[in-house]
Amino acid sequence: MNLLKITQTFKTQDDALAYLTQARWPDGVRCLACNNDKVYRITTKGKTKKIARLFECAECGLHFSATTGTLFHDSHLPLQKWFMAMALMCEAKKGISANQVARHIGVQYKTAWHLCHRIRRAMEEKTICPLGNEGQVVEIDEVYLGGRIRRKGVKAGRDNKVPVLGLAERYGRIHLEVIDKARAAFIKPVLDNHLSPNVTQIVTDAASVYTHLLPKEKHLEVIHRDELETKGWTSSQTVEGVFSLFKRGLIGSYHRLSKDHLNNYLQEFCYRYNRRGQQKEMFAGLLGDMTHRPPLAYKKLTREF
Numbered sequence: 001m002n003l004l005k006i007t008q009t010f011k012t013q014d015d016a017l018a019y020l021t022q023a024r025w026p027d028g029v030r031c032l033a034c035n036n037d038k039v040y041r042i043t044t045k046g047k048t049k050k051i052a053r054l055f056e057c058a059e060c061g062l063h064f065s066a067t068t069g070t071l072f073h074d075s076h077l078p079l080q081k082w083f084m085a086m087a088l089m090c091e092a093k094k095g096i097s098a099n100q101v102a103r104h105i106g107v108q109y110k111t112a113w114h115l116c117h118r119i120r121r122a123m124e125e126k127t128i129c130p131l132g133n134e135g136q137v138v139e140i141d142e143v144y145l146g147g148r149i150r151r152k153g154v155k156a157g158r159d160n161k162v163p164v165l166g167l168a169e170r171y172g173r174i175h176l177e178v179i180d181k182a183r184a185a186f187i188k189p190v191l192d193n194h195l196s197p198n199v200t201q202i203v204t205d206a207a208s209v210y211t212h213l214l215p216k217e218k219h220l221e222v223i224h225r226d227e228l229e230t231k232g233w234t235s236s237q238t239v240e241g242v243f244s245l246f247k248r249g250l251i252g253s254y255h256r257l258s259k260d261h262l263n264n265y266l267q268e269f270c271y272r273y274n275r276r277g278q279q280k281e282m283f284a285g286l287l288g289d290m291t292h293r294p295p296l297a298y299k300k301l302t303r304e305f
């Protein structure tokens with residue numbers, strides 16, 4: 001769903017609320033405390049004198065709304081604006097900055113920053129699906145990201161760079177993750193979780209770290225210099241392409257990307273990349289993910305690091 005469709009479909013807050021309710025409880029609303037399916041719809045006026053549409057449980061009397069206990073929890077922003085921000089983040093192949101979102105939907109930067117982080121939280125994969133089924137080739141490589149310090153040049157920032165491990169199925173899904181150091185001890189847990197034992201071939205460069213981590217019969221080590229002389233650099237072009245797409249987004253959209261949040265941005269990038277063939281369904285899927293994640297308060301977000 002693109003921005004235009006969002007504004008056409010959800011003309012009022014109630015339209016958006018109905019859509020959200022349906023996404024959260026496709027089989028009918030259930031009480032959040034006792035799971036009872038007999039609930040009444042009630043309307044109240046809160047402290048702000050705004051009309052609030054709530055549910056009341058016929059069994060335990062609990063009052064709750066469609067957004068209670070979700071990533072939308074406690075937000076004063078109209079749902080249409082939330083939906084617009086979600087659509088923007090689904091569409092932006094290389095990512096979109098909070099500043100841009102703020103301009104598009106007409107809110108303050110700080111509001112947009114918190115909003116984007118909550119949407120990003122929903123984009124973290126809940127279940128791990130290891131990469132590389134039978135017959136597939138997975139490319140693995142590392143890249144160093146960020147680290148530029150203002151007015152101090154590239155050299156000063158080198159120590160600040162963060163290593164990121166990338167796994168990419170050829171013509172398939174990807175996984176990117178921040179690691180402490182590009183050493184076996186930090187790479188191994190990522191491979192254990194995200195690389196399927198059924199994979200047919202694994203391609204890496206000649207970094208010795210992979211020699212002991214990967215099964216010999218499946219591991220193809222490529223020396224780029226030799227490869228360039230014969231047929232061009234093709235062996236790891238998927239993972240390299242993914243890295244360069246993320247880097248372009250880093251420079252083009254985010255400008256200053258906090259090192260602490262880098263992994264969240266990587267997960268957002270993977271979420272979108274892994275659904276690139278399902279653009280139409282992405283918004284509905286994301287909405288479902290938003291309702292199945294607990295709230296994320298601004299204070300928690302800034303205190304997490």
Ligand SMILES: [Zn+2]
Pocket residue numbers: 031032033034035036057058059060061062
């Ligand atoms: Zn109840």
